[in-house]
Amino acid sequence: MTQTPFIRRRSALIRSFALASALMATAWLPQTAQAQxxxxxxxxxxxxxxxxxxxxxxxxxxxxxxxxxxxxxxxxxxxxxxxxxxxxxxxxxxxxxxxxxxxxxxxxxxxxxxxxxxxxxxxxxxxxxxxxxxxxPNLLVANPQQPFKTVAELIEYTKANPGVVNFASSGNGSSIHLSGELFKQMAGVDMQHIPYRGSAPAIADLLGNQVAIMFDNMPSAITHVRSGKLIPLAVTTAERSPELPDVPTIAEAGIPGYEATxxxxxxxxxxxxxxxxxxxxxxxxxxxxxxxxxxxxxxxxxxxxxxxxxxxxxxxxxxxxxxxxxxxxxxxxxx
Missing domain, CATH: 3.40.190.150 (Bordetella uptake gene, domain 1)
Incomplete structure (x- = not known):
């Protein structure tokens, strides 16, 4: 029986679709095998x-x-x-x-x-x-040799001595740095930012009292807090940390609305x-x-x-x- 142009076009489309489907399936097989x-x-x-x-x-x-x-x-x-x-x-x-x-x-x-x-x-x-x-959460920690032991004392000391207190960070623009910048803005204090190439060297200088404070990520600071080598002033989150339940939030310590995670x-x-x-x-x-x-x-x-x-x-x-x-x-x- 002679096929009409419509039937021939439909048959060609069916064959093209079948070929495309086969090619897609073939292409998928290597990826699937690769994942396995x-x-x-x-x-x-x-x-x-x-x-x-x-x-x-x-x-x-x-x-x-x-x-x-x-x-x-x-x-x-x-x-x-x-x-x-x-x-x-x-x-x-x-x-x-x-x-x-x-x-x-x-x-x-x-x-x-x-x-x-x-x-x-x-x-x-x-x-x-x-x-x-x-x-x-970030944890605001201080070297024990510094003349402040709370957030309120830090703010009071910093306002009395503008530009004297320096804070370390793991680098310019890091969350640790910006936690400090947010603190400066909301507390209305003048502190100097000291950037490092990572948290570890910053903590090292904090332990050596080369810098006064740091808004460090809790995992890299908490060991030194537990050993007594650093003093925890506050956490930067809206709620207290279960790991340090006695440490207040910065909001609780005198800067309402402060939060950084x-x-x-x-x-x-x-x-x-x-x-x-x-x-x-x-x-x-x-x-x-x-x-x-x-x-x-x-x-x-x-x-x-x-x-x-x-x-x-x-x-x-x-x-x-x-x-x-x-x-x-x-x-x-x-x-």
Missing amino acids: DYPTKPITLVVPFSAGGTTDILARIIGQYLGEELGQSVVIDNKVGAGGNIGAQAAARAKPDGYTLFMGTVGTHAINASLYKKLPFDPVKDFQPLSRVALV SWFGLYVTAGTPEPIVNKLHAALVKGLQDPKIVKKFAEQGSVAYSETPQEFAAFMASETTKWAQVVKTSGASVD
Whole structure:
């Protein structure tokens, strides 16, 4: 029977659709097989800050768990500098195969976009978010040799001695730095900011009384507080920390409305195959809900947290807007 033009066109469309479907299925098979085999070699977890700081501490806890869960070692690679930008750039340029993870922070993926005139990476386009892993309060700590033991005494001393008190941070524009800038604005005091290349060297100078105070992430400061080497003046969150229930919030201590919180999240390079992203996300969420991990995080003064990649992406967008205003008001900038 002779086919009409309509029947011939319909048959051609059917054949084209079948061919396209077959090609898509064929293309999907390698990715699926790749995800099933993944990982077949060690995974690198890039940490953009120095060893011993909060980002590093949390990354090592998560890295050890993921290594055990996935059956391959997770190697920590500390790439320090430029407020986390050097490490972020390295991770952004890595091959998108799931073998390079990145421990991002509120700095690298929310603050730096407005702090730096030009970033060597795009926080949104260059990364595939997996999930936030921890929410961390900052802790205002002082060297015991300083002439103040409370927030009220700090404010009184600083107003009587403008520009004398200096505060350390892990770097210009970090959440630790901006916590101090917010304090200065709301308390109406004049303090000098001393930036360091990471939390660990800043803490070292604080312990040596080279600087007076620091608004440090709790995980890297709490050990020194428990040993009595640093005095806790207040936490920066709206509520007290369960790990230090006797330490007041800054709002309670005399600056109503003050609040600043840090967060940390895990990423892979953009373009990583979806099956691998899903496998990593599932392993990560499982770890963040493991009682042992939750306890280890709590011991460091942080709260384990998990979410979907979509939720994490939406949160990043809101945080970028929030911190852009804080940076603008503080006048903080990095050339």
